[in-house]
Each structure stands twice: as structure tokens, then as C-alpha cells.
Amino acid sequence: MSTEAEIREILGKVKVAAAGTILAELNLLREVTVQPDKIAVKVASAGLSEDSRQILRQEIELALKPVLKKQTLEIEYITVPLKDLNRVKKVVAVMSGKGGVGKSLITGLCAVALNRQGYRVGILDADITGSSIPKMFGANQKIIGNEEAILPVQSRGGISLVSTSLLLTNQDDAVIWRGPLISKMINQFWDDVLWGELDYMVVDLPPGTSDAALTVLQALPISGILVVFTPQGLVEMVARKAVSMAKKMEKPIIGLVENMAYLKVPELDKKIEVFGAGHGEELAKSIGVPFIGQMPLDPALAALCDNGDIEKYQHPLLDELEKAISRS
Known part of the structure; x- marks a missing residue:
């Protein structure tokens, strides 16, 4: 089972198409929880339209597909202050x-x-x-x-x-x-x-x-x-x-x-x-x-x-x- 650090490293490299850069540089990846039956990811929604969020969701699913065993993947968008x-x-x-x-x-x-x-x-x-x-x-x-x-x-x-x-x-x-x-x-x-x-x-x-x-x-x-x-x-x-x-x-x-x-x-x-x-x-x-x-x-x-x-x-x-x- 992958660790939280490994998941964060994978997701940090995911491209945010709307911004032309990666998740890590935008600091949008907020929480990662790894459990035997699921991986839960919380991403800040700042600057992302509904279409952009859907595209990013698909990119996250694609990036984590190789490391998911019998776990399910939950992706949640949350509001985070820009500061x-x-x-x-x-x-x-x-x-x-x-x-x-x-x-x-x-x-x-x-x-x-x-x-x-x-x-x-x-x-x-x-x-x-x-x-x-x-x-x-x-x-x-x-x-x-x-x-x-x-x-x-x-x-x-x-x-x-x-x-x-x-x-x-x-x-x-x-x-x-x-x-x-x-x-x-x-x-x-x-x-x-x-x-x-x-x-x-x-x-x-x-x-x-x-x-x-x-x-x-x-x-x-x-x-x-x-x-x-x-x-x-x-x-x-x-x-x-x-x-x-x-x-x-x-x-x-x-x-x-x-x-x-x-x-x-x-x-x-x-x-x-x-x-x-x-x-x-x-x-x-x-x-x-x-x-x-x-x-x-x-x-x-x-x-x-x-x-x-x-x-x-x-x-x-x-x-x-x-x-x-x-x-x-």
C-alpha cells in the first residue's frame, strides 16, 4: 500500500491544464488520506471552473490508477483562502x-x-x-x-x-x-x-x-x-x-x-x-x-x-x- 508521501509526490506532478502548471507549484493539493480501503484527496478549487475541475479530476484518477489496489479513490474540492x-x-x-x-x-x-x-x-x-x-x-x-x-x-x-x-x-x-x-x-x-x-x-x-x-x-x-x-x-x-x-x-x-x-x-x-x-x-x-x-x-x-x-x-x-x- 502506498504511503501518503508517495501519493503526494505523484499528485504534485499532475498538470493543471487551466493554469498551465502542476499541482505542487499552485499549492492546491491540501489533504491526502491513505486507508486500506480508500485514498481520499482534497484539492483547493481556487481559480478552477467546473470544467477545469472535471479535467483535473480525470488527471488525478489517471495518475493514481497504477497505485490503487483494492482501494477506492475519493476526490473532494474545497474552498481555501488564497493567503x-x-x-x-x-x-x-x-x-x-x-x-x-x-x-x-x-x-x-x-x-x-x-x-x-x-x-x-x-x-x-x-x-x-x-x-x-x-x-x-x-x-x-x-x-x-x-x-x-x-x-x-x-x-x-x-x-x-x-x-x-x-x-x-x-x-x-x-x-x-x-x-x-x-x-x-x-x-x-x-x-x-x-x-x-x-x-x-x-x-x-x-x-x-x-x-x-x-x-x-x-x-x-x-x-x-x-x-x-x-x-x-x-x-x-x-x-x-x-x-x-x-x-x-x-x-x-x-x-x-x-x-x-x-x-x-x-x-x-x-x-x-x-x-x-x-x-x-x-x-x-x-x-x-x-x-x-x-x-x-x-x-x-x-x-x-x-x-x-x-x-x-x-x-x-x-x-x-x-x-x-x-x-x-
């Missing part, structure tokens, strides 16, 4: 003082870098009115769920994604909301989504230091902040404001990332500093935070993002991002 299902170990926010510096790009690369090291990663796209994360990851399916929870969309590499773009019938539609509604949506992305077991959640903040950024820094258990800027005097000044906000909110700064630092021309074996010479290390030193590194203007990366293939990108900065976040 008991979600276990997010660390929350990293990516922010910038102004728009157009590539903050969403760095958010995506952070998630990719962590995912490659075997961590379970999710992205909460808090840039409610300007979301671009789904496009980078090639995610165009709509978010689904039930009255208990919303299910994230899974990227090809297994990164959980939640974004306003994934709620829209047409991703080109504008989201025209005032501050309070934006803040409410950010809170819902944290409170009402079945994130399950995550090692890291990376939050893509909207630019600036207003309502939305304030909501994230106050409402979410932020472990650290990455600040993104480009090598221009004006942007560096605004980056200082972002760092100042983080310090006033008593949130640790993981470091600075200088994006669009240069354009490499292989034919000439030359780097062109399109926006002027970078001062990332000097800036980081002057405000007392680590400098993680520079990201170039890379046409190959732009093409991958346009095609939804950011997870294929390779660059040494990804290793530096992963190391910096892991140390935080």
Missing part, C-alpha cells in the same frame, strides 16, 4: 523615475535570469495603463479563473504572468483609469491571484513616484528595489528621486541598472554611446547603492521582444541581475 495557498518568498520591484528607460525590459530580463537558475518566478505587471510584459513573453491568452481566484498565464519557460493586457479582449485597447482604480487593480493582482509557490515575484512598476508606485511599496512585502535609468543627465536626476523615494519608504535598494548604455557595432568593433557617456558607477557611488551593470541598445533583443521571445536572450548582465537579486 493559505500563496507562498511568495521574495518580492522585487523594478522602478524608474521616468518612462522610456526600459524598466519593463529589465523586469522581464530579471525574471528570465532567475527562471534559468531553477527558481519559480512570477511577474506582477503593475504598469496598469502601459503594460508591455505580455508582448515580450508572447502571452496573448486571456486570464481565467473563478469567484475564488484568478489564474496567472504561463510563459513558454514557465514564468507566471499577470497584467491588465491579459484581461482585455483586444490588447491594443487603452486602459483609461484614474489613480484610485489603478491602485485597486494592483492590490487585486496581489490579493486575488493564485500565485501558489514562488521563489521570486518581480513587480514592474509604472514610471514615477506617484500613486501606483506608492501602492506597491506600501501594500506588498518588498524585499528589494532595482532602479533603471539611461545615461542622460536628466534621467540620472530623476533616478535619484526614485532612489530617494525607496529610502524614505525604508525599502532596500538592490542596485542600479544603466540601460541603453551603448550600441555595439561588430563590423567596426566599436561601441557608440548614443546618449552620451555613462556615469552609472559614479551615480551609484554618490547615492550609496550598488551598481549592477550596463545593458546595451541591442537590435537582437528588440527583435526577440517584438516576437515574444525574450526568454531566448543571452547577455552577461542577466547573470549579474540574478546574482544581485539572490544576494538581496
Whole structure:
């Protein structure tokens, strides 16, 4: 007769079709009871429609069929509060003082870098009115769920994604909301989504230091902040404001990332500093935070993002991002 631990191991690998991931990562398997005459399984129903529950029931029956002797199998769906299902170990926010510096790009690369090291990663796209994360990851399916929870969309590499773009019938539609509604949506992305077991959640903040950024820094258990800027005097000044906000909110700064630092021309074996010479290390030193590194203007990366293939990108900065976040 199989033990409870053996049954849990088998069921943990069962695919939840509606969520695109397995039971163990969603933390939906709640109770397993093994008796001589039956095996009883209780599964949380969060995010699962009636059809999804029926499909999952069939998958569980199929997975346990080889280990059932003369035992019967009982499967029961139960309601469990999301706070008991979600276990997010660390929350990293990516922010910038102004728009157009590539903050969403760095958010995506952070998630990719962590995912490659075997961590379970999710992205909460808090840039409610300007979301671009789904496009980078090639995610165009709509978010689904039930009255208990919303299910994230899974990227090809297994990164959980939640974004306003994934709620829209047409991703080109504008989201025209005032501050309070934006803040409410950010809170819902944290409170009402079945994130399950995550090692890291990376939050893509909207630019600036207003309502939305304030909501994230106050409402979410932020472990650290990455600040993104480009090598221009004006942007560096605004980056200082972002760092100042983080310090006033008593949130640790993981470091600075200088994006669009240069354009490499292989034919000439030359780097062109399109926006002027970078001062990332000097800036980081002057405000007392680590400098993680520079990201170039890379046409190959732009093409991958346009095609939804950011997870294929390779660059040494990804290793530096992963190391910096892991140390935080």
C-alpha cells in the first residue's frame, strides 16, 4: 500500500491544464488520506471552473490508477483562502523615475535570469495603463479563473504572468483609469491571484513616484528595489528621486541598472554611446547603492521582444541581475 508521501509526490506532478502548471507549484493539493480501503484527496478549487475541475479530476484518477489496489479513490474540492495557498518568498520591484528607460525590459530580463537558475518566478505587471510584459513573453491568452481566484498565464519557460493586457479582449485597447482604480487593480493582482509557490515575484512598476508606485511599496512585502535609468543627465536626476523615494519608504535598494548604455557595432568593433557617456558607477557611488551593470541598445533583443521571445536572450548582465537579486 502506498504511503501518503508517495501519493503526494505523484499528485504534485499532475498538470493543471487551466493554469498551465502542476499541482505542487499552485499549492492546491491540501489533504491526502491513505486507508486500506480508500485514498481520499482534497484539492483547493481556487481559480478552477467546473470544467477545469472535471479535467483535473480525470488527471488525478489517471495518475493514481497504477497505485490503487483494492482501494477506492475519493476526490473532494474545497474552498481555501488564497493567503493559505500563496507562498511568495521574495518580492522585487523594478522602478524608474521616468518612462522610456526600459524598466519593463529589465523586469522581464530579471525574471528570465532567475527562471534559468531553477527558481519559480512570477511577474506582477503593475504598469496598469502601459503594460508591455505580455508582448515580450508572447502571452496573448486571456486570464481565467473563478469567484475564488484568478489564474496567472504561463510563459513558454514557465514564468507566471499577470497584467491588465491579459484581461482585455483586444490588447491594443487603452486602459483609461484614474489613480484610485489603478491602485485597486494592483492590490487585486496581489490579493486575488493564485500565485501558489514562488521563489521570486518581480513587480514592474509604472514610471514615477506617484500613486501606483506608492501602492506597491506600501501594500506588498518588498524585499528589494532595482532602479533603471539611461545615461542622460536628466534621467540620472530623476533616478535619484526614485532612489530617494525607496529610502524614505525604508525599502532596500538592490542596485542600479544603466540601460541603453551603448550600441555595439561588430563590423567596426566599436561601441557608440548614443546618449552620451555613462556615469552609472559614479551615480551609484554618490547615492550609496550598488551598481549592477550596463545593458546595451541591442537590435537582437528588440527583435526577440517584438516576437515574444525574450526568454531566448543571452547577455552577461542577466547573470549579474540574478546574482544581485539572490544576494538581496
